[in-house]
């Protein structure tokens with residue numbers, strides 16, 4: 001059959017019956033541009049792999065010097081005091097949503113971000129003049145600059161507010177502990193019956209060792225310590241300085257009996 | 271010897287045109303940092319791809335240790351992080367790579383935007399790019415839950431609450447992602463499957479299209 005086709009009329013793709021299109025949309029070849037063109041391989045790639053090596057080197061320095069964070073304990077769905085924080089690249093959306101009171105959340109979560117996403121997706125059809133220089137496309141350029149500035153600002157605000165929130169939470173927990181503790185005992189009263197070691201910990205120790213005893217930047221974890229009660233009492237009384245920093249003496253000023261209970265409570269976290 | 275094997279294969283499979291097409295295409299002067307240093311902005315796409323490769327490789331090794339259930343997930347990550355030799359490096363690469371990929375993607379997008387490279391005839395490659403962006407964000411969101419500590423758990427909970435706000439579709443989307451009414455045992459298996467099977471498959475498909483289109487259309491000319 002094939003040889004019956006009039007070869008001068010129609011061209012086909014390979015041995016198929018698909019007709020070859022006459023005009024192509026492809027841009028003109030680079031040989032028509034001025035300047036020094038070179039083949040991708042080997043000329044270009046054998047120089048450009050250097051850029052990748054530098055990039056990988058910097059990346060591995062980051063990886064080795066900053067271990068990926070992992071909290072000390074698995075998720076606890078009942079922990080109502082945990083202040084959630086999405087990964088940093090979602091923070092701007094998270095922050096944006098905060099400006100919308102609960103009834104209007106759909107605007108902050110869906111409608112406005114969705115509108116911008118749509119603009120972004122349709123950019124080639126909204127900005128269709130052939131000019132490509134940013135200066136010749138003032139609307140597109142300035143819109144993008146404003147959006148980028150907005151994203152940076154919202155991300156920054158989110159971080160600042162999260163920090164303030166965590167600090168306020170810690171302060172109120174400490175206050176709470178103070179109220180729960182039986183009046184920071186006049187020392188001789190020694191009302192051991194009502195002494196609450198957890199509250200004392202929250203008040204005197206949690207600022208450095210963390211509310212969950214898992215440690216902070218300021219002090220090491222107190223979970224699964226390999227110490228005796230007497231040793232911990234000694235640390236509470238006299239403080240300690242070592243490779244992980246300085247713990248001042250007298251952070252808790254209760255009776256010897258209360259120190260012992262506090263030490264026992266700390267050591268019960270294994 | 272290698273030449274002989276290659277010739278044998280080439281005779282049957284006609285290999286040369288495939289790799290010569292990749293190797294021989296011309297790199298124009300205006301995108302080559304060796305000629306104009308400012309052309310480094312054209313490297314961001316390639317560096318994004320490079321980081322995606324890092325993510326895929328480190329992710330494959332993470333999957334050798336990770337157990338996607340609420341009892342073992344956290345402990346398996348902790349074990350990898352603290353006990354396995356070089357485990358913290360593998361996890362660190364995946365953790366930081368997830369951020370680097372977003373940074374590079376953002377820079378690449380800005381480069382394409384400000385050079386007006388999305389204009390005809392490259393509109394469809396821009397659309398493919400936007401889809402790639404969405405897929406990468408999806409990978410970030412689903413991956414964040416997997417270590418199953420409080421940070422992971424509550425961020426996901428908030429994310430799903432936000433998804434629920436979407437009119438009409440919201441509750442279905444939330445239910446589909448969470449696998450139930452709460453963030454729990456079924457959520458983690460779903461997120462795991464989405465993170466390691468569904469989204470990477472879509473990602474590779476879109477990347478293939480992205481690169482084929484770049485080869486077809488060539489990179490946009492000088493400004």
Ligand code: HEM
Pocket residue numbers: 311312313314315316318319320322375378379381382387388392395396398399400402403406477480484488489490
């Ligand atoms: C995983 C994500 C992505 C990868 C690995 C990737 C990779 C690349 C590479 C290697 C190039 C060649 C030029 C260059 O390096 O700058 C390129 C070009 C391009 N990319 Fe991407 N890209 C990704 C995402 C995106 C996104 C999010 C967009 C836009 C929303 C986009 C739009 C484009 C367009 C329009 C071109 C053609 C530019 C031109 O001809 O000058 N890509 N991409």
